[in-house]
Amino acid sequence: MRAQLNARSLALLPSQPAPPASHSLFGSIELMGASMTFKKGAEIYGENEPADYVYKLISGTARSYQILNDGRRQIQDFYFPGDIFGLEAGPEHASSTEAMSDVSVLVVRRSAILSAATRDSDVASQLWAYTSRELHHARNHAMLLVKTAQERVASFLLQLAERCTGNAVELPMSRQDIADYLGLTIETVSRTLTQFQDEAAIELPSSRRVVLRNRLALNNLNA
Amino acid sequence: MRAQLNARSLALLPSQPAPPASHSLFGSIELMGASMTFKKGAEIYGENEPADYVYKLISGTARSYQILNDGRRQIQDFYFPGDIFGLEAGPEHASSTEAMSDVSVLVVRRSAILSAATRDSDVASQLWAYTSRELHHARNHAMLLVKTAQERVASFLLQLAERCTGNAVELPMSRQDIADYLGLTIETVSRTLTQFQDEAAIELPSSRRVVLRNRLALNNLNA
DNA sequence: CGGCGCCTTGAACCAAGTCAAGCTCTGTGG
DNA sequence: CCACAGAGCTTGACTTGGTTCAAGGCGCCG
Numbered sequence: 001m002r003a004q005l006n007a008r009s010l011a012l013l014p015s016q017p018a019p020p021a022s023h024s025l026f027g028s029i030e031l032m033g034a035s036m037t038f039k040k041g042a043e044i045y046g047e048n049e050p051a052d053y054v055y056k057l058i059s060g061t062a063r064s065y066q067i068l069n070d071g072r073r074q075i076q077d078f079y080f081p082g083d084i085f086g087l088e089a090g091p092e093h094a095s096s097t098e099a100m101s102d103v104s105v106l107v108v109r110r111s112a113i114l115s116a117a118t119r120d121s122d123v124a125s126q127l128w129a130y131t132s133r134e135l136h137h138a139r140n141h142a143m144l145l146v147k148t149a150q151e152r153v154a155s156f157l158l159q160l161a162e163r164c165t166g167n168a169v170e171l172p173m174s175r176q177d178i179a180d181y182l183g184l185t186i187e188t189v190s191r192t193l194t195q196f197q198d199e200a201a202i203e204l205p206s207s208r209r210v211v212l213r214n215r216l217a218l219n220n221l222n223a
Numbered sequence: 224m225r226a227q228l229n230a231r232s233l234a235l236l237p238s239q240p241a242p243p244a245s246h247s248l249f250g251s252i253e254l255m256g257a258s259m260t261f262k263k264g265a266e267i268y269g270e271n272e273p274a275d276y277v278y279k280l281i282s283g284t285a286r287s288y289q290i291l292n293d294g295r296r297q298i299q300d301f302y303f304p305g306d307i308f309g310l311e312a313g314p315e316h317a318s319s320t321e322a323m324s325d326v327s328v329l330v331v332r333r334s335a336i337l338s339a340a341t342r343d344s345d346v347a348s349q350l351w352a353y354t355s356r357e358l359h360h361a362r363n364h365a366m367l368l369v370k371t372a373q374e375r376v377a378s379f380l381l382q383l384a385e386r387c388t389g390n391a392v393e394l395p396m397s398r399q400d401i402a403d404y405l406g407l408t409i410e411t412v413s414r415t416l417t418q419f420q421d422e423a424a425i426e427l428p429s430s431r432r433v434v435l436r437n438r439l440a441l442n443n444l445n446a
Numbered sequence: 447c448g449g450c451g452c453c454t455t456g457a458a459c460c461a462a463g464t465c466a467a468g469c470t471c472t473g474t475g476g
Numbered sequence: 477c478c479a480c481a482g483a484g485c486t487t488g489a490c491t492t493g494g495t496t497c498a499a500g501g502c503g504c505c506g
Contacts, residue, residue, distance in 0.1 A: 066366060068446040074369055076362055089355030094362065117347065124340065124347035131354045132312030138361035139299060139317065143289060145368035146297055146406040149494065175453065183369040188494055190454055207453060207502090223291040372462065398485065411462060413486055430471085430485060454501070469486070476479085
């Protein structure tokens with residue numbers, strides 16, 4: 001199940017000097033990256049593994065999570081195409097990341113990014129901005145976790161809807177994934193969605209498809 | 224109540240070139256900072272205010288928090304002497320920070336730090352490392368918020384104990400502060416502490432003083 | 447068309463919240 | 477030095493939102 005980045009695949013990563021800076025963190029160095037694919041359910045990296053690589057999601061969806069000592073899984077983030085993940089300041093990954101579908105990623109050595117950052121202050125600035133955005137996300141997530149079930153689900157739907165145009169939202173994750181992201185059980189997520197449908201705030205044409213009918217009602221719950 | 228950084232106080236902040244880099248983020252530039260004091264309960268900065276200054280806590284204790292639309296307060300972090308706070312990548316503060324006691328801080332213009340970072344890659348690297356540490360803290364905090372009350376309180380005590388030597392922990396914050404940090408009510412915090420005392424895991428010689436008697440028992444709860 | 451994941455629904459239960467006293471410091475003024 | 481007031485903390489009784497446990501439905505793929 002675990003995809004390996006072994007000496008063989010490492011040979012695919014050339015270490016040439018970075019081209020001139022661009023505005024995206026990966027922009028200036030992504031030509032150095034290798035492309036990799038992971039099957040649905042495969043682990044891209046695991047907690048406590050050396051954080052030697054940074055990933056940019058090209059296609060598919062991924063989730064990062066930690067496991068509590070009682071076995072519960074807390075999902076920290078979902079990643080969509082264009083998202084960067086796996087970047088850590090410490091030597092090891094603090095969470096695991098899995099492919100939720102077949103996934104293709106661009107892989108770059110962390111050391112390449114760090115050394116580019118010492119040479120190019122634009123890269124350094126992007127590095128900081130990226131981590132800062134993650135920090136905001138993590139704090140918003142923490143705010144979510146003290147709300148009621150209705151507020152959590154409403155916030156989640158609105159958050160997903162931001163990535164879409166129109167009111168139709170495709171859910172690339174299962175009810176269990178949603179529950180583990182929101183700190184609820186699948187039953188509560190399911191009941192809450194049904195309740196929103198009963199209140200005509202949303203429609204559920206299928207279990208993986210949500211149409212927002214009354215954004216205002218959801219927003220009122222979005223503490 | 225609100226302490227102001229007005230044109231007058233700004234004049235106190237010279238903008239000379241940074242001295243050679245050191246290992247601390249503030250190290251290389253803190254000579255540029257102005258010292259300020261805040262009375263207990265005073266707001267150091269508020270949510271949505273321009274994030275033009277960065278603070279280093281010299282003495283006292285501070286808390287950063289957000290208010291939910293139902294009026295509940297979620298504390299994100301407590302700051303102790305030596306801690307840096309108020310550093311944001313975005314233009315505005317995403318949370319408010321208040322003095323929990325009389326406080327003295329060193330204040331530096333964010334722009335001074337950012338421009339130092341473009342000149343000196345060590346500063347840039349410290350900037351990133353600092354934000355990355357905050358990110359870890361925020362994610363750990365999110366993990367806390369899905370645990371049981373006992374686990375949250377135990378984790379909190381152990382977390383505070385890390386800053387102390389020995390088993391005696393001084394609590395610089397009220398039960399309400401603890402509750403708002405842990406996403407619980409004061410009653411639950413109080414009951415849980417009493418329960419730990421009944422189980423001989425801690426002693427409570429006074430309400431603001433905790434002695435850890437059985438760290439192992441607490442650690443077993445520390446998911 | 448049958449089997450298996452995934453999702454929904456119902457009923458009972460429980461951890462934490464709410465509401466309401468009462469207690470314990472601490473500081474203040476007589 | 478003591479009486480008192482007020483804030484902060486604890487404790488008890490009751491309520492409740494969300495979990496747990498259990499059953500059943502739906503849809504998808506071989």
